[in-house]
Amino acid sequence: MVEQDRDRALLIVDSLREAGDYDIHVIGEQTGLARRISERDPDIVLIDIANPSRDTLEELTLASSPLDRPVAMFVDRSEAGLTKAAIEAGVSAYVVDGLRAERLKPVIDAAVTRFHVFRQMRTELAATRRALEERKVIDRAKGLLMKARGIDEGEAYALLRRTAMDQGRRVADVAEALVTAAGLLS
Template sequence: MNQNLRILVVESDPVRVRDIVDALRNAGWSDVKALAQISALDRTVKECTPDIVLIDLANPDRDTLEHISYATETSKRAVALFVDQTDDDLTQAALNAGVSAYVVDGLKMERIKPVLQTAIARFKLMRQMQSELDAAKQALEDRKTIDRAKGILMRQRGISEDESYNLLRKTAMGQSRKVIDVAQALVTAADLLS
């Protein structure tokens, strides 16, 4: 587990802040900052760019969860949210907001390290899955563009699908470009001329 993480703790009670910071340091994390007011979360996240945000709330609501999601940029960092109570709707809202760990029944000092480790692991897994999904979507879009370019060449030149792909590939190699770039240029030009 990476012990060089920057951690931001959001907690209004100074005694609990001290306990949380001590627990984090005892777990091996030394780069810890504390924030007393959740209203300053957006600005503080931008200033100190934490790797993980640990938030301790008694009673969250949807607005607070949306603010947390926006302010912490949950796609860029793990967020562990400790709450005293919840319901099904708030739990779902927290998951939809991208919270990496949503722990009910409050923050217990002995649970900090395993919860943060789980939050970090879940965040990495979700980010990897999102990256793979984005790559698959891009590959599909590229395939559609190449197929469209092949169709244009087939109609304009009266050649087969294989011949049209080979022409795209030969042009791309001759210009030191990717096939998708040549296909995109052809599709764009065809759209302009139609």
């Protein structure tokens, strides 16, 4: 948890202990925040800040590695656009009107759930992009084989697949090698 005010930090720690069995570490100084968070490798980062500026928000968000773990940020008040900026930066929960003990557990649960949903979406998107790029390379390789050997698309794909099996490689890898070699030869 990132909290500069000692009394407020103690209040939050007490609230967290009431809400569940958590191993809590309070970071009171923003200097070296990224390193400290990295060393602790927490399951979730809670940030409590009275009135964030855009620069403070960006600094805290980058330091807390929101793509690696859920980040819940509690602010007393927020300027227009900061909520959007926080969410776009990867903050899992951005709660305006401060941190209250009774809503701490639901906010943590929501932040963790939202983080996992978005991580799954990022993983699926990356896999889809990879598959699309592989498909494009395979299509280019088939085109090269069709032109060079005077064969149709089905025969070109069968040749790629047979070569991949013979070499113990993926079709996309064989296609990439063929496209690269053709590029060097032309």
